[in-house]
Amino acid sequence: DIQLTQSPSFLSASVGDRVIITCRASQGISRYLAWFQQKPGKAPKLLIYAASTLQSGVPSRFSGSGSGTEFTFTISSLQPEDFATYYCQQLNGYPFTFGPGTKVDIK
Amino acid sequence: EVQLLESGGGLVQPGGSLRLSCAASGFTFSNHAMNWVRQAPGKGLEWVSAITASGGDTYYADSVQGLFTVSRDNSKNTLYLQMSSLRAEDSAIYYCAKGYCSGGSCYYHDHWGPGTLVTVSS
Numbered sequence: 620d621i622q623l624t625q626s627p628s629f630l631s632a633s634v635g636d637r638v639i640i641t642c643r644a645s646q647g648i649s650r651y652l653a654w655f656q657q658k659p660g661k662a663p664k665l666l667i668y669a670a671s672t673l674q675s676g677v678p679s680r681f682s683g684s685g686s687g688t689e690f691t692f693t694i695s696s697l698q699p700e701d702f703a704t705y706y707c708q709q710l711n712g713y714p715f716t717f718g719p720g721t722k723v724d725i726k
Numbered sequence: 727e728v729q730l731l732e733s734g735g736g737l738v739q740p741g742g743s744l745r746l747s748c749a750a751s752g753f754t755f756s757n758h759a760m761n762w763v764r765q766a767p768g769k770g771l772e773w774v775s776a777i778t779a780s781g782g783d784t785y786y787a788d789s790v791q792g793l794f795t796v797s798r799d800n801s802k803n804t805l806y807l808q809m810s811s812l813r814a815e816d817s818a819i820y821y822c823a824k825g826y827c828s829g830g831s832c833y834y835h836d837h838w839g840p841g842t843l844v845t846v847s848s
Binding site: 664718 | 788
């Protein structure tokens with residue numbers, strides 16, 4: 620099975636900060652990677668798929684890049700509503716797997 | 727508007743069984759792969775199972791292989807997850823998620839239900 624690691628696992632940031640989260644796969648997954656945002660008590664929300672394609676309706680301050688085993692998720696200017704936990708997910712092959720998550724908290 | 731609504735969760739004793747349902751509306755259900763994803767209290771997301779649009783192929787996480795069975799009824803726009811030999815570690819919120827797959831590859835889960843809570847405890 621393909622394992623995903625995320626770093627950092629937790630970060631504290633201020634409104635307006637640039638936030639970068641890294642997701643690494645245990646083997647190459649081409650660009651079959653998605654990013655989700657989850658707020659407490661809510662279902663995950665798809666932000667990015669195919670490593671860099673922004674889901675419809677998602678603000679352009681969110682972006683993704685990478686291929687193979689190394690991927691990056693960026694929030695260009697953190698907004699108050701962005702404080703949440705972010706997960707990467709690989710869909711290169713079954714079983715699909717999620718990263719352990721990165722919690723973005725208010726500094 | 728796409729809507730997914732899970733049901734069937736509740737308290738079950740270890741070793742017991744439970745069947746979850748996910749009622750879908752707002753899209754052509756029979757055209758889409760569907761997934762189950764779970765989240766234990768305070769923990770991260772764990773993909774559990776998937777089924778192709780026709781129902782002809784099913785996939786499972788190693789942790790539930792042989793214990794859970796995913797199925798669907800396209801005439802009723804409903805997804806199911808039959809869970810057996812339940813253990814405490816199966817306690818979680820179970821989400822169904824609509825998938826997008828094309829040309830043999832899957833790209834994302836774009837809509838999720840609110841989830842249903844399963845608690846395995848004596």
